[in-house]
Amino acid sequence: MTDFGRLLADLNDAAVRYVVIGGIAVVRHGVVRATRDVDVVIARSDVHRLRELSERWQATRPDGSPLNSDDFVPERSIHLKTPHGFLDVMPDGRPVAFEELEARADTRRVDGTPAPICSLADLVALKRVAGRGRDLLDLDELETAHGELPDSRG
Numbered sequence: 001m002t003d004f005g006r007l008l009a010d011l012n013d014a015a016v017r018y019v020v021i022g023g024i025a026v027v028r029h030g031v032v033r034a035t036r037d038v039d040v041v042i043a044r045s046d047v048h049r050l051r052e053l054s055e056r057w058q059a060t061r062p063d064g065s066p067l068n069s070d071d072f073v074p075e076r077s078i079h080l081k082t083p084h085g086f087l088d089v090m091p092d093g094r095p096v097a098f099e100e101l102e103a104r105a106d107t108r109r110v111d112g113t114p115a116p117i118c119s120l121a122d123l124v125a126l127k128r129v130a131g132r133g134r135d136l137l138d139l140d141e142l143e144t145a146h147g148e149l150p151d152s153r154g
Helices: 004-013 022-028 044-057 098-104 120-130 133-146
Strands: 018-021 037-042 078-082 085-090 106-110 113-117
Touching: 004 037, 004 044, 004 085, 004 106, 004 113, 018 022, 018 098, 018 120, 022 037, 022 106, 022 113, 022 133, 037 044, 037 098, 044 078, 098 120, 120 133
Parallel strands: 018 113, 037 085
Antiparallel strands: 018 037, 078 085, 106 113
């Protein structure tokens, strides 16, 4: 089971600038649903901090295989198995740049830990671009909760 609060607290303590996207953001925007991981976008300039934190965690890939320094590049997603659960880091700029996500994010508590949660409009944009089955279900549920959905892409 993922300890969302502890995972986010470690990111905060390591001074990694991030914005929560994905299932936790969907929940924070009013949809009741389960999630088993934390999805974030991090600042390009903080990839080295995430790598250092991953070393302290002794994180691995989800299948337990070791990570290497080539895994930590801003242009690629990385999926980590940490002592607190799974962390998925999405690439910056797809479809919204980190600085824009961060500027529009609201800090909310996740299991007692303050964390920047992406705006509804950014969440909608990210879900529409991803377009997987789970994303489409999330969009339907968000529309039920909010009515017509905003999209930060315009």
